[in-house]
Amino acid sequence: MPRTADHDARRAQIAAAVVRLVAGDGLDAATVARVAAEAGVSVGLVQHYFPAKDDMLLFAYERVMTDAGSRVAQRIAEGEARQGTINGVVLDSLMELLPVDEARRAEYRVARAFHGRALDNAALTEVARRWAEDIRRRLSVAVQNGTECGEVDPETDAELAAVRMVALVGGLAEQVYRDADRPVGARTMAAAAERILRDCLDDVFAGECRHYM
Amino acid sequence: MPRTADHDARRAQIAAAVVRLVAGDGLDAATVARVAAEAGVSVGLVQHYFPAKDDMLLFAYERVMTDAGSRVAQRIAEGEARQGTINGVVLDSLMELLPVDEARRAEYRVARAFHGRALDNAALTEVARRWAEDIRRRLSVAVQNGTECGEVDPETDAELAAVRMVALVGGLAEQVYRDADRPVGARTMAAAAERILRDCLDDVFAGECRHYM
DNA sequence: ACGATAGCCGTATGGACATATGGTTTTCGC
DNA sequence: GCGAAAACCATATGTCCATACGGCTATCGT
Structure with a gap:
């Protein structure tokens, strides 16, 4: 088996970043790039856990x-x-x-x-x-x-x-x-x-x- | 004096287009280009009456x-x-x-x-x-x-x-x-x-x- | 009738964005 | 220890957008 990660924790971490951004500057502020920065991860990782932005927002x-x-x-x-x-x-x-x-x-x-x-x-x-x-x-x-x-x-x-x-x-x-x-x-x-x-x-x-x- | 136009009527015409678009497909659908098309005018005219998009939305x-x-x-x-x-x-x-x-x-x-x-x-x-x-x-x-x-x-x-x-x-x-x-x-x-x-x-x-x- | 000026248009421009892509790193079974 | 697969990253790509810009066009005072 390869490298593992706590899927749920990562998704929660990203969702929390979304919430902080939306609370602070509205939904338009929750771009994928900014969410990644706020969560302290790369854009690619956000994509890894949420194939589309809408999935991320829904979550x-x-x-x-x-x-x-x-x-x-x-x-x-x-x-x-x-x-x-x-x-x-x-x-x-x-x-x-x-x-x-x-x-x-x-x-x-x-x-x-x-x-x-x-x-x-x-x-x-x-x-x-x-x-x-x-x-x-x-x-x-x-x-x-x-x-x-x-x-x-x-x-x-x-x-x-x-x-x-x-x-x-x-x-x-x-x-x-x-x-x-x-x-x-x-x-x-x-x-x-x-x-x-x-x-x-x-x-x-x-x-x-x-x-x- | 040069050519004249009914300022209020034009603004109302554009605002009505905004409202139709927002009612149909949400605020994000109200782009300047689409509003112009919906109102039957050019992008330039919309800019003429509303210098910034926010002015248009507010109106x-x-x-x-x-x-x-x-x-x-x-x-x-x-x-x-x-x-x-x-x-x-x-x-x-x-x-x-x-x-x-x-x-x-x-x-x-x-x-x-x-x-x-x-x-x-x-x-x-x-x-x-x-x-x-x-x-x-x-x-x-x-x-x-x-x-x-x-x-x-x-x-x-x-x-x-x-x-x-x-x-x-x-x-x-x-x-x-x-x-x-x-x-x-x-x-x-x-x-x-x-x-x-x-x-x-x-x-x-x-x-x-x-x-x- | 004619020029000045507002009305109006089409396109150019630069930036931001979502998503795609290729590559690097880590970890776990063996 | 080693290979495979997941975790993770950096950057490329193409689209869409707001706004800028330069140029026509119609009308009104003279």
Whole structure:
């Protein structure tokens, strides 16, 4: 057998370089040559691991969205561990998606940049679609659990509520990102977003039952 | 004086070509050469009216957003004319922004494509910011009017409600666009979005007073 | 009617890019 | 230790692009 290398690690290394470049200077900055330089490897190596540039971008996008999903899953696990209300767990999960610090703002920039390109790239669109579907499903299950334990009004349509929550958090993220420094009354935009999100969740999870997901 | 031409008409003609190309094949398709061909003019003429490509894109983006704003304003004017409730007028205005038919889907594609590039272009960001600010202001005024005439609970924070409505309609637009064919329970995504929007507005405009904006 | 000037065009130019290609180095089974 | 194959690199290639540039052409004041 010949020389070996950690395929996954190399791909991750290159994807991380892509993400840094996109976060810093947009998708157009992620040229193959610059990605190679940022990752500290040669152009040829990037080609070795990603035959076409689109493969590289798709992989990087998948990685970013997977990471974001993992953070949400982690928040859910934490909520379960401390036996919080479903309302609280969902709030923590969704707050995780608001670009309130520089790390999350960077992630938001990357996600949005790819999302823009997804408009004319079916593979990227599919990643975005799956991600949205995944989070909607999680939220829908949370609402159904709430229905069963009394935290949610039994009349509530779980899927509809999930669409509503995803829409709200996505729209709030956009405003928090763009207008972070614009006050909303006496609040910062981030504080306003949190308040709006809390109100929405208090509306869905109006019951009293204490339960974990 | 030498030969004259309708400056504004020419710029509009070129901008329309940009919009068609972006709607069809994304921002990268809007090269100067292709825009010229699509508009039926020479490359040199495009340069004559837009010294740099960025000027051209900025102008096209401004035009798209202005058009969208005008449609909203028109819906408001129609609502005033028929003396509808504020709730109804706001609903019509916001429904106008959902990508429910091919024309609006095309507009949504264009807006989103530019929005993505705005992440690393200050001039484009400023357009997006002003547009959001404008619609938030309109909504905030509508809520305040509602407060004065009894259609809105006096405790309601108008600016917060405006942020909430903008967030909701933006997030719903994204899901309607991407998941138009995905059913939400027994509804289409578009029907689900309308229902969610109605519920939100019925929550804000809970009072009974019949009034026009 | 005529020249000045804006309108308009075609092509040239130089740079950046994705990808192709040929070669060098390392490692592992034998 | 040695050969084979993967890992890795440097550079070549051809395309596409934004912009520069020089030259026609139509029109308006005179």
